[in-house]
Amino acid sequence: MSDVPTWYDLLDVARDASTDEVRAAWKAQIADLEPGERRFDALNRAARVLLDPAARAAYDAEHPVVDDQHCDEREPEEPLVASLPSWDGRNGGVPSWLLAGLAVVAAGLVTITAWTWTSSSAGASGTDPSVRQAQVAAERAVVPVLSYDYEHLDDDQRAAQALMTGSYRQEYDKLFSVLQENAPRTQTRVTASVVASGIVRASGDRVQVLVFVDRPTTNKLGSEPVVYKDQVTLSMQLVDGEWLVDDLITSPVQG
Template identity: 50%
Template sequence: MSPSWYDLLGVAPDASAEEVRGAWRTAIADLDPTDRRFAALNQAAQVLLDPQRRAAYDAELAAAAALAGPTAEADLAEPDHVAATPEPETDRAGRRGVPAWLLVGLAVAVLVVAGVGAWLDVTTPSDRSVEDATSAAQSAAERAVVPILSYDATSLDQSKAAAEQYLTGDYRSEYDKLFEGVIRQNAPSTKTVVTAQLVRSGIVRSGDDRVQVFLLVNQTRTNAADDQPTIYKNWVTMTMEKVGDDWLVAGMDT
């Protein structure tokens, strides 16, 4: 049997969402987004961090296990003295018949797989719809990350306004608390200027109205105490949410 998404991330099938998220972050920490493993690890996290998709995936694994039949260990665990087993029934052509338990097992497995497929057809948006939505969300995240992670001590009101236009109402409240409580309290006295530059982005989780985007960002900082620019390399996971016709930032994990 080929490795599962659980195997890829190195977690148990009953791992919690936090364990899956932690394993994913550790696995991609040193990978370039263009690396093939980066995309595979993101896809694994995308499935296992979505309760509905994970349930459907677990059903597929169960169906595959049913098709695999009894384990080798069970076959080897025979007693030393076994009564003679009757020969399987044969048809008129002399061929052995298929055991009834195997037919029943196959029928159940087929029904499970068919049921999962029907469930996905009903509950999952079309691939094209998700693809278009994901692309739009990624572009919006790329536009938003620079003003959100940049500010200038000499024009804080403009910096704040530039960022707020990309935020949902709920997340704007969180951003305002951070901006007023930290940046506005410290930046004027230190004359700090932070300028963000997008390096590259990738998709963590696709969706029709909610998408997570991974972004690598360089932040250049200058202030009164250090006239030489300092560059910080950061990664950000942005949760993008469809609000009307726009994709807005609903959360950030830096």
């Protein structure tokens, strides 16, 4: 029996909890957290998986053992499935920043750093032109998607939405609503910038790009920015000749 806590443990709900119970537990646990805290991000990820029927079914299949011991301090392993987004607040995003959550790309996918990464200013020699276009689009999109200012959240939301597919926009909007509730109270501002990026995998009209991002964050507790460093996996989808964000997963850079 594995002692690794699950998303159910993190939210402190039963395996057979209803959607309403999961949503209530999620909202209760993030109520007093700053957008951008590691736990805030983890709770959003858990909610995104467990509130999506298909993602939850896949997660349950990967984690068939029920562990009755709840652990609120450790972040559970991510499921080896890909689909919805994860955005965190103060760490730079929702979905992260937030804003946020939902069926998660495999932790193994993010740790596949055998890919050849390049600085954002360097060309990807030997790379298919279309794939390179997707990489450039991901670098451009990640900044507005992971940046926001509590004083003009509506404008920030519209700027990010323009760079997303319709399906991802729906998930983004769900999590952005949490940001809209919390950011004005905490007076949070996040300004993301790209450090480097690389291709994780490419297949036809879909390309996954890993982007390293700095996210200086300020709030009412201090005017000096705290710089969060994250690795962001963006799934870019080609739609009518334009590369759009179809999924976004963030996790803090380790070490």
